[in-house]
């Protein structure tokens with residue numbers, strides 16, 4: 058009976074909400090009426106629910122016996138609660154009917170029920186009201202039991218101006234004019250679901266004709282002028298629902314599925330049941346002019362949100378500590394679904410970049426276990442990071458590969474069927490996987506989920522030529538030894554007398570020996586590279602692999618793993634840069650985009666180090682720069698020679714993406730003047746006529762970056778103008794973010810100023826600032842950020858402030874790092890303590906690497 062702080066008491070449960078909302082877009086206000094059927098489980102004189110920034114004007118409760126009670130209303134803004142104290146106790150019983158009248162303001166902060174604006178084709182401003190409730194902002198739109206296990210059904214009615222369209226979780230049941238000139242749009246009742254999944258979107262929107270997939274009408278909704286960019290999303294959305302209904306073996310839990318693009322959105326997309334909301338660039342695209350990576354991003358995001366309809370919406374975590382599983386699983390399914398949609402994209406290889414990013418954070422001292430206890434819901438906000446999405450997704454992939462894809466799928470299906478419409482703990486999933494596989498899933502997962510970090514698995518030859526010895530220890534950048542161990546599913550692939558042979562072991566102990574049927578020529582430890590660990594080969598085994606020719610022996614994901622592991626060794630000071638350069642030169646001999654992505658990540662840091670003023674004098678800096686440029690040139694030029702600017706007809710899409718990355722290495726890192734001049738020329742022709750065919754879609758962004766980086770002031774202005782003129786979301790962002798590459802201090806300042814001006818939406822501003830902060834010129838960019846902090850941060854919700862601050866992880870100067878520490882001590886960024894600790898540790902680590910490598914590049918890369 059105790060009101061336990063932020064948690065709501067459990068003695069009453071809502072069963073059904075009937076909700077009418079009346080937004081006034083012009084005055085940015087709304088009022089509403091709700092009737093909630095409440096089951097009272099224990100005798101009580103009070104009900105406690107959540108509400109924040111709402112004015113509640115009237116409350117009454119009709120008991121099942123027909124008595125009407127008027128409670129005293131006690132708001133508690135600090136706990137975001139509303140306590141209703143009744144004049145007499147309510148007896149246990151079903152269906153007490155609680156009625157509330159309330160009003161509020163449409164927020165400008167991209168959360169709760171909020172306002173978004175855009176300009177239509179005639180230049181007039183149009184207003185939209187839309188919602189974003191996860192994790193705990195439904196309480197800003199209507200008083201409710203705003204915790205995920207208070208599932209209830211919702212019957213929503215929106216009253217709005219007649220020229221506007223309204224969308225919610227369920228289909229429209231009726232649309233009637235009212236006497237006051239407005240219309241009343243009544244939606245059907247939903248399934249029982251959590252409050253954070255409720256949505257309403259009101260504005261001048263239009264929808265595509267429904268396409269029926271898996272028996273469900275699927276539509277894309279956008280502002281009228283952009284609906285022409287919806288065809289690709291319709292196709293991937295139909296594929297996703299069809300594929301997922303088949304994968305899970307369970308019908309889609311709603312009756313319709315709308316994918317809605319809104320002009321302002323703080324996250325990427327949100328899985329409201331039946332009414333998924335997106336940023337425009339993650340849904341609307343012109344497939345003719347889009348890069349493969351842009352299409353892939355849309356396909357994966359749509360698949361991710363569609364997977365949530367089952368995993369998250371139909372079956373929901375009991376409390377916010379389970380949010381990681383919700384997101385990790387949707388990440389796993391987005392890749393599985395996109396892989397089925399376009400196998401040639403090799404999305405699991407592309408995910409290698411995400412996995413590498415998670416391995417960077419997870420090698421910090423300040424990492425966290427994937428799952429940790431969450432008290433207040435805000436603590437779960439820190440879960441929306443690479444450790445949840447990318448590590449969580451990787452660990453599920455590792456488990457899937459270990460159990461076998463079909464067994465894993467059966468386990469998931471069993472889990473969803475068992476807990477449909479309910480709430481679960483993480484262990485319920487492991488139980489389901491154990492029951493279908495007979496494997497100790499729970500105990501294997503324990504070390505990956507409840508313990509931070511991951512191991513490095515070392516391999517060396519054993520006593521006999523047929524044996525190899527594996528050992529594990531925790532991998533941390535600071536190199537201090539730790540006693541943790543993991544249950545590591547290790548798959549090995551070896552050449553035994555010229556024949557490929559595979560072995561599988563579960564490495565639980567510090568040391569284990571694997572014996573092959575004959576003498577081992579070479580061995581690959583992380584066969585397929587889906588294991589979430591690093592590998593260290595003994596010099597002899599690395600030499601054997603090198604002699605076998607990694608390009609022929611290793612698939613791209615394995616090569617990506619090799620080059621990331623070699624770089625991690627440089628960062629942790631157990632490997633030297635020369636060894637990394639040797640690995641990079643060995644694995645990047647073709648244009649594989651993901652291998653090049655990993656190589657570019659390291660080259661980018663070396664570029665910063667060599668561009669930064671060298672404390673040892675300008676001459677030392679020039680030597681570093683010369684060595685890096687020479688190395689990048691030797692790596693990229695032969696590949697570029699084969700690729701050229703123009704793709705041959707029928708070229709595979711991965712090579713097309715690889716071209717852009719090799720171009721960046723050559724044009725920006727190696728500063729190849731001829732390539733930069735050609736990039737500038739082609740960008741100019743492309744801007745004059747995008748149909749001229751001078752730049753393949755995958756190359757437009759990289760070419761623009763190279764052109765700007767080469768220092769042409771004219772092209773910077775032209776790209777800014779193209780940003781202003783373009784109406785395709787992807788084109789806009791390509792042009793906007795390319796501006797960040799300018800080496801000119803004056804233009805850099807203008808780029809930064811754009812982020813606090815009206816021309817750049819708040820949702821895009823942090824990414825622009827982050828792009829500038831991650832490039833040479835960091836001191837200037839940082840000083841600007843300090844001086845404009847209030848203007849920028851006041852525009853942004855906390856999750857976007859984080860995007861700005863985390864860019865300091867690219868800093869390479871010790872003095873600048875000291876300033877960042879001081880800034881974070883004196884400013885409330887709203888970022889959780891743990892996230893901030895990770896950001897600062899990464900920055901300090903980078904600075905240490907920079908000071909170690911500065912002045913040594915010509916020795917290691919020469």
Ligand SMILES: [Zn+2]
Pocket residue numbers: 328361365383384387
């Ligand atoms: Zn998600």
